[in-house]
Amino acid sequence: MSTHSAASSADGVLRLVDPAGTLDDQTAADMLEVTGDLVRGLYRDMVLGRRLDQEAYSLQRQGELGLWLMSLGQEAAQAGSIRALRADDRVFPSYREHVAALCRGISPTELLSQWRGTSHGSWDPERYHFHIYSLVLATQTLHAVGYAMGVRYDAADSVVFTYLGDGASSQGDASEALNWAAVTSAPVVFFCQNNGWAISTPASKQYASPLRERAKGFGLDAVSVDGNDVLAVHAATRRMVERVRAGGAPGFIEAHTYRMSGHSTSDDPKRYRDDAEAARWQAHDPVERVRLLLTARGWADEDYFATVASDAEELATRTRRECRALPEPSLSDTFRATLCDEPESLRREREAFETYLESFL
Structure with missing residues (x-):
């Protein structure tokens, strides 16, 4: 089945769970098996990722980190996508994929050391099959395609997965990567977290047609999903990755989400966007959407939510402890x-x- 054959919204954007937590059972049945275990696991991933993100933000404000780029609001896009991959699939992130990194087992120490200035790379990519963060926009897309070409030459069946933002899609490196991926039939999937802003430049001033259409123009299979719907992201990613793994054309997933914070801790988003816009997106909060679904379906009770909240606080405590144990950068x-x-x-x-x-x- 084509990756873009099932969509529950008029604009062609795949959505399985609406902001009120209502699951579209018919569309979901065509895409994946939705179980309580699956939804509970994704909810926990998002809550823990958000709590680490919040704690790192506070540590930066306290002078413990030189900089931090928050992932607040993008938890569903990351948890849903990374959990659709195999452990041996190689991931090339940009610089705010903290939720995905946690899901791969990367520790708070490893995540924070680069931002504290004590490391240039922070973790071993070979151990986690998760490359170090790339701060130069879109450079990771070329790294991913090159690696994927090697995977193809080795006759392996792993898939390469790379994250980028809508701003990075405007870089020449991204265009070159999309072109080379298509020309070489590299087993790679591009996952664009379109959060609406390239620092202070809105999406309306970045491109004139949807990013998925640009990807199709290069020869990739492309689909759009509601990036705040973790099940839609998970389903679309799993299907796309399976198709690429089977030898299909490289893929491109455009996940529509929103950056609830500034671009980084050195950015003030109030200078270029109004509170009303953020308030509209707050109503689409990805974590709350899953909590509502779990409650409505009877898949989780208050004890479960309390346990997840407690685990998140333990992670926050560990994050503070490990950050302050890092040596002062010289x-x-x-x-x-x-x-x-x-x-x-x-x-x-x-x-x-x-x-x-x-x-x-």
Whole structure:
């Protein structure tokens, strides 16, 4: 069945659960088996991911992190997609896929060390099959396609999965990646979290036609989903990945969601968007949508929700503890890491800087 044959909304965007928590049983039956275990697991992933995100934001405000890019509002897009992959499928994230990273087993220490300035890479991609964060927009898409070409040459059946945002889709690297993926039939799926804003540039000023149509123009199979509907994301991703794994054309999933926070902790979204817009999206909160579904179907009771909330607080405590246990970053190390071999001029600058710091002791 085509990945875009089942859609429950007039605009062609796949939706299985509406904001009130009502499941479209007929459409869902065509896409995946919806069980209480599946929904409870996805809900827990989202709640824990949101709590870590909130705690990291607070740690940055307290001066413990140099920067943080929040994933608030995008939990369904990440949990639904990452849980549709096999453990050996290789993931190339951008820089705010914290929920997906947690689902792959990456620890708070590993997630936060880059933002504290104590690491350049933070975790071992080979251990988790999850590449380090890429802060340069869209560069990870080229890395993903290159890796996927290698997978094809190795005759393996794993799939490469890469996350990008709507802003990154405007970069030349993304266009090159889409083109090379199609030309080489690379086993790769692009997952675009279209959160409506490329920092302060709205989607209306980024592109004139839907991103899924652009992907189709390159020769990819493409589908749009409600990115705040975790079941729709999960179903669309699983189907797309299975088709690519079977030898089909590379895929592109456009998940319509919303960045509830600023682009980063150095950004003030109130300077370019109004409160009314955020309030409208708040009514589409992905976590609340699943809580309503679980309650309506009798798949979870208050004890379950209390347990998840308790687990989230334990994660927050662990996040604080592990963050503060990380060593203070040293700017002297930046001098040493600028070039492979430290030239005399750079050595003098470093020593002068270290002498300056010592004057405060």
